[in-house]
Amino acid sequence: DAKTTQPPSMDCAEGRAANLPCNHSTTSGNEYVYWYRQIHSQGPQYIIHGLKNNETNEMASLIITEDRKSSTLILPHATLRDTAVYYCIVSSHSGYALNFGKGTSLLVTP
Amino acid sequence: EPEVTQTPSHQVTQMGQEVILRCVPISNHLYFYWYRQILGQKVEFLVSFYNNEISEKSEIFDDQFSVERPDGSNFTLKIRSTKLEDSAMYFCASSPDRMGNSPLHFGNGTRLTVT
Numbered sequence: 001d002a003k004t005t006q007p008p009s010m011d012c013a014e015g016r017a018a019n020l021p022c023n024h025s026t027t028s029g030n031e032y033v034y035w036y037r038q039i040h041s042q043g044p045q046y047i048i049h050g051l052k053n054n055e056t057n058e059m060a061s062l063i064i065t066e067d068r069k070s071s072t073l074i075l076p077h078a079t080l081r082d083t084a085v086y087y088c089i090v091s092s093h094s095g096y097a098l099n100f101g102k103g104t105s106l107l108v109t110p
Numbered sequence: 111e112p113e114v115t116q117t118p119s120h121q122v123t124q125m126g127q128e129v130i131l132r133c134v135p136i137s138n139h140l141y142f143y144w145y146r147q148i149l150g151q152k153v154e155f156l157v158s159f160y161n162n163e164i165s166e167k168s169e170i171f172d173d174q175f176s177v178e179r180p181d182g183s184n185f186t187l188k189i190r191s192t193k194l195e196d197s198a199m200y201f202c203a204s205s206p207d208r209m210g211n212s213p214l215h216f217g218n219g220t221r222l223t224v225t
Contacts, residue, residue: 032210043114043201043216044153051211087153091210096141096158096166098214 004088009105012082018075020104022088025069032091033064034098035073037084044087044100047073078108112136114217116202122223123192131187131220133202142185143203143214144177146170153201159185160208192224 005023012018024033034049048055048062050071055062061074075082087103115134123129135142144156157167159177176188185204189196199221203214 030210034213038153041147041199041219041221043203043218044214046213046215049211049213096143096160096208097155097168098145099155100145100153102152 004090004101006086006088006101006104008102009107011107011109012075012078014080014108014110015077018073018078018082018106018108020073020075020086020088020106021070022072023070024088024090027068027090029068033062033068033071034087034089034091035060035062036087036089036098036100037082038087038103039081039084047086078106080108080110082106083108114202114204114215116200116217116220118220119218120221120223122225125194125224126191129189129192129222131189131200131202131222133185133187133217134183135185135202135204136206136215137183139204139206139215141165141205141208141212142177142179143205144187145201145203145216146198147201147219148195148198156187189222192222194224197222197224 035047036044038044050062064071085103085105117132142159147153155168157171158165174190178186199219201216201219203216205212205214
């Protein structure tokens with residue numbers, strides 16, 4: 001599976017957009033990019049995923065570069081409850097396991 | 111919205127004892143998973159299960175561990191003889207299809223403390 005690189009931590013002011021970057025330079029054509037988050041010690045929560053095209057759902061938007069070597073998760077209006085560790089994971093279509101890295105610890109401040 | 115439920119939320123056991131962690135996956139899901147997270151560390155894959163057999167397992171999932179789907183709703187993880195280093199949060203997950211274009215949905219975990 002492709003490796004991902006994320007900044008260890010980020011801050012964002014409440015109400016502003018949080019843009020979380022991820023590099024996945026070894027992604028191949030059939031590997032999806034997944035984003036999960038984990039609040040305190042709760043179970044990881046699915047946010048969004050994509051293959052090539054940009055995606056949007058009620059939680060976030062996912063922008064994947066044309067070469068698929070990086071992506072950005074956008075939380076359009078961050079709230080205090082968005083404070084969490086965010087994981088970018090590239091998953092092989094033939095695989096079963098999600099391999100979590102250390103993620104980005106996002107702190108949303110008032 | 112349907113969710114994965116796990117019981118108990120906290121289990122304390124003595125070293126060497128057997129423990130069974132229970133999970134009820136989302137009802138129409140076909141793939142089931144166990145992950146664990148030692149305090150302060152990454153979430154680690156243990157095992158995936160489909161069609162009543164293990165489809166993939168990690169190096170962590172040794173002979174001390176086993177999984178079972180005893181009926182149509184439960185999915186269990188058994189640790190035969192617990193060790194201190196088994197203390198962790200254990201997360202169950204399920205997905206409707208093989209992962210790729212099918213996100214995993216996680217439960218909120220069982221905190222296992224081995225004394």
